[in-house]
Amino acid sequence: MSEMSLIAGRFLRERLHKLVGRRGERQTPIVPPANVAGQALVTVIAIMTFLASLTLGGVMLVSDAASSWQSQIAREITIQIMPADGLDMAATLSRARAAILSQPGVTGASVLDDAATGRLLEPWLGEGLDLDELPVPRLVIVSIDESAPPDFAALRTRLQAEVPQARLDDHRAFVDRLVAMAQAVVLAGLAILGLVLAATVLTVVFATRGAMSGNRQIIEVLHFVGAQAGFIASQFQRHFLKLGLVGALSGGAAALVVFAVVGTWTRANEATPEADQIRALFGSFAIGWSGYAAIVVLVATVGALTALTSRMTVVRQLAAIDMISPVES
Structure with a gap:
C-alpha cells in the first residue's frame, strides 16, 4: 500500500471518528446546530405557519358563521302582503x-x-x-x-x-347562494393552505441542499467509508425537525394570539359599528377548542413535513452521488 493511501485512510478514519464518536461520547453533528441559514429557515417556517394558521382559522370561522346563518334562516319563513x-x-x-x-x-x-x-x-x-x-x-x-x-x-x-294577496318566501334562493358562497370561501382557503404548505416544502428542500452543499466533503467521506444513507439522513432529519418545530410553534402561537386579541376586542366593543360588522360576518370571532386543536395539528404537521422533506432530499442527493461517483472514477 502506498504512502498516499495510508494518509488517505488515516484521514478518513479521523473524520469518521470525530463525526460518529465512540459509545458514550458526544458526537460531532454533521449539520451545524445553529447558523444563519438555520435561523432564516426558522423565520420562513414561522411566517408560513402563521399564514397557514390564519387561513385555517378564517376558513373555520366562515364555515361556522355560514352554518349559523343557514340555521337561523331555516328556522323562519316570511309572509309578505303588499x-x-x-x-x-x-x-x-x-x-x-x-x-x-x-x-x-x-x-x-x-x-x-x-x-x-x-x-x-x-x-x-x-x-x-x-x-x-x-x-x-x-x-x-x-x-x-x-x-x-x-x-x-x-x-x-x-x-x-x-x-x-299573500306571498310566501322560504328564503331558499338566499340559502342556496349562502351555501355556495361558503363553499367557495372554504375551497379557496384550502387552496391557499395547500400553496403555503407547498412553499414550505420547497423552502426546506433548498435549505437541505444548501446544508448538504456546505458539508459535502464530510458527507461524501462518511458515505464512501460505508455510512448508510439512513444514518446520514437521520442526522439531517433530526436537525430540520427541530428547526421546523421551533418555527411552526412560533407561527402557530402568533396566530392564536391574533385570534384571541381580535375576539377579545370584538367582545369589548360590541356596541361599535366595526365590531357589529365583524360579528355579522364571523360571529363572535372565536375559533373554539376545535380551532385551537386544528392549529396544534397544523403545527405538528409542519414539523413532521419539514423532517420528512429533509430526509427524502438527503436520500435523493446521496443516490445521485452514488450514480455520479462510478463515472468520475
Missing part, C-alpha cells in the same frame, strides 16, 4: 297568521307591527315614516320546526287560497 287600495291590512295580516298557524310544521307566527317595520327601514329611509303613504309590504314572521319542516308547496297553496 298594500292595495281598499285592503284592510290589519284584517289581512290576521287571516294570514291564522291560516299559517293551522299547518303542521309551523311552531309560531307573529305580525311585524308598524314600529318594528319602521325600525327595519330606518337606516335607509330615516325616522318618522308613515307606512300608510308608502307601498311597503307588511310581514308575518313564521317560525317552523327544523326537525319536521312543513311542505312549503302545500303551505303556499293553502295560504294563497286563504289570503290571495
Whole structure:
C-alpha cells in the first residue's frame, strides 16, 4: 500500500471518528446546530405557519358563521302582503297568521307591527315614516320546526287560497347562494393552505441542499467509508425537525394570539359599528377548542413535513452521488 493511501485512510478514519464518536461520547453533528441559514429557515417556517394558521382559522370561522346563518334562516319563513287600495291590512295580516298557524310544521307566527317595520327601514329611509303613504309590504314572521319542516308547496297553496294577496318566501334562493358562497370561501382557503404548505416544502428542500452543499466533503467521506444513507439522513432529519418545530410553534402561537386579541376586542366593543360588522360576518370571532386543536395539528404537521422533506432530499442527493461517483472514477 502506498504512502498516499495510508494518509488517505488515516484521514478518513479521523473524520469518521470525530463525526460518529465512540459509545458514550458526544458526537460531532454533521449539520451545524445553529447558523444563519438555520435561523432564516426558522423565520420562513414561522411566517408560513402563521399564514397557514390564519387561513385555517378564517376558513373555520366562515364555515361556522355560514352554518349559523343557514340555521337561523331555516328556522323562519316570511309572509309578505303588499298594500292595495281598499285592503284592510290589519284584517289581512290576521287571516294570514291564522291560516299559517293551522299547518303542521309551523311552531309560531307573529305580525311585524308598524314600529318594528319602521325600525327595519330606518337606516335607509330615516325616522318618522308613515307606512300608510308608502307601498311597503307588511310581514308575518313564521317560525317552523327544523326537525319536521312543513311542505312549503302545500303551505303556499293553502295560504294563497286563504289570503290571495299573500306571498310566501322560504328564503331558499338566499340559502342556496349562502351555501355556495361558503363553499367557495372554504375551497379557496384550502387552496391557499395547500400553496403555503407547498412553499414550505420547497423552502426546506433548498435549505437541505444548501446544508448538504456546505458539508459535502464530510458527507461524501462518511458515505464512501460505508455510512448508510439512513444514518446520514437521520442526522439531517433530526436537525430540520427541530428547526421546523421551533418555527411552526412560533407561527402557530402568533396566530392564536391574533385570534384571541381580535375576539377579545370584538367582545369589548360590541356596541361599535366595526365590531357589529365583524360579528355579522364571523360571529363572535372565536375559533373554539376545535380551532385551537386544528392549529396544534397544523403545527405538528409542519414539523413532521419539514423532517420528512429533509430526509427524502438527503436520500435523493446521496443516490445521485452514488450514480455520479462510478463515472468520475
